[in-house]
Amino acid sequence: xxxxxxxxxxxxxxxxxxxxxxxxxxxxxxxxxxxxxxxxxxxxxxxxxxxxxxxxxxxxxxxxxxxxxxxxxxxxxxxxxxxxxx
Amino acid sequence: xxxxxxxxxxxxxxxxxxxxxxxxxxxxxxxxxxxxxxxxxxxxxxxxxxxxxxxxxxxxxxxxxxxxxxxxxxxxxxxxxxxxxxxxxxxxxxxxxxxxxxxxxxxxxxxxxxxxxxxxxxxxxxxxxxxxxxxxxxxxxxxxxxxxxx
Numbered sequence: 593x594x595x596x597x598x599x600x601x602x603x604x605x606x607x608x609x610x611x612x613x614x615x616x617x618x619x620x621x622x623x624x625x626x627x628x629x630x631x632x633x634x635x636x637x638x639x640x641x642x643x644x645x646x647x648x649x650x651x652x653x654x655x656x657x658x659x660x661x662x663x664x665x666x667x668x669x670x671x672x673x674x675x676x677x678x
Numbered sequence: 679x680x681x682x683x684x685x686x687x688x689x690x691x692x693x694x695x696x697x698x699x700x701x702x703x704x705x706x707x708x709x710x711x712x713x714x715x716x717x718x719x720x721x722x723x724x725x726x727x728x729x730x731x732x733x734x735x736x737x738x739x740x741x742x743x744x745x746x747x748x749x750x751x752x753x754x755x756x757x758x759x760x761x762x763x764x765x766x767x768x769x770x771x772x773x774x775x776x777x778x779x780x781x782x783x784x785x786x787x788x789x790x791x792x793x794x795x796x797x798x799x800x801x802x803x804x805x806x807x808x809x810x811x812x813x814x815x816x817x818x819x820x821x822x823x824x825x826x827x828x
Contacts, residue, residue, distance in 0.1 A: 599729065601727060601729055601797070601799055602727060602799035602801070602811050603811045651729075651732055651797070654729075654731050654732040654735050654736075655735075656795070668731075670729055670732065670797075672729070672797065672799065673799060673811065673814070674813075674814035675793075675794065675795070675796060675797050675798055675799060675814065676793075676798065676799055676800045676811075676812045676813070676814050677728070677757065677769070677793060677796045677797070677798025677799070677800070678713060678757075678768075678769055678789055678792045678793030678796070678798070678818075
C-alpha cells in the first residue's frame with residue numbers, strides 16, 4: 593500500500609521539530625485519533641504536540657475532518673491548531 | 679461564476695488598483711474589506727504561515743458558495759503570508775454586483791469564512807523578541823456560523 597504523508601503546521605510543527613513525515617499507510621480503518629496515539633510514543637515532541645486534542649485540527653487530502661475520521665484512502669494528513677487567518 | 683481573482687502571496691497589493699478592476703465590471707456596485715496588522719501594544723510584526731495546497735482549494739470553495747448565494751459579477755481575494763510589520767495589509771476581499779446589498783453581504787460573508795476556513799496561522803513578533811501563536815477566537819466561529827451553510 594502507498595504511504596501517508598503527514599504535514600505539521602504552526603505550533604504542532606514547532607513541537608515536533610519537523611514540518612513533514614512519511615509513514616507506511618496505517619490502513620483505511622484507522623482513525624486519525626488512533627494514529628495520533630501511535631505517533632505520540634515516537635518522541636517527546638509528538639507527545640507534546642498531540643497532548644491537547646481539543647486544540648488540534650486535521651485535514652485529509654486538504655479537507656477539514658474531525659479527529660475521529662478513518663484515514664481511508666487519503667494520501668496526505670495535515671495536523672494543525674485552529675486557523676487564524678484573515 | 680463571477681470573474682475571479684485569487685492571489686496568495688508574500689507581496690503587498692494596491693487596494694485602489696484592485697477596486698478599479700472591480701469597477702470596470704458593469705455592475706455598478708463594488709464593496710471591499712482590507713485587513714491590516716493591528717498595533718497591539720508592543721507588537722512589531724505578524725508572521726503568517728499557510729498550507730498552500732489547501733489554501734487555494736478552501737478559497738475556491740468559499741467563493742463558489744458566495745457566488746451561489748448572491749448575484750456576483752466579480753470577486754477578488756488576496757491573502758498575504760510571511761512576515762508583515764504593523765500597519766501592513768494582510769487581506770483584501772472585493773466584490774462587484776448589480777446590487778449593493780449583494781456586494782456588501784457577499785464581502786462580509788467571504789471575510790468571515792476566510793477567517794475560520796482558510797488554513798493560515800498567525801504568530802506575533804514583539805519588540806522584546808518574544809512571540810506566540812495567535813489563538814483562534816470563538817466569536818470568529820460564531821460570525822461565520824451565523825451565515826449558515828458550509
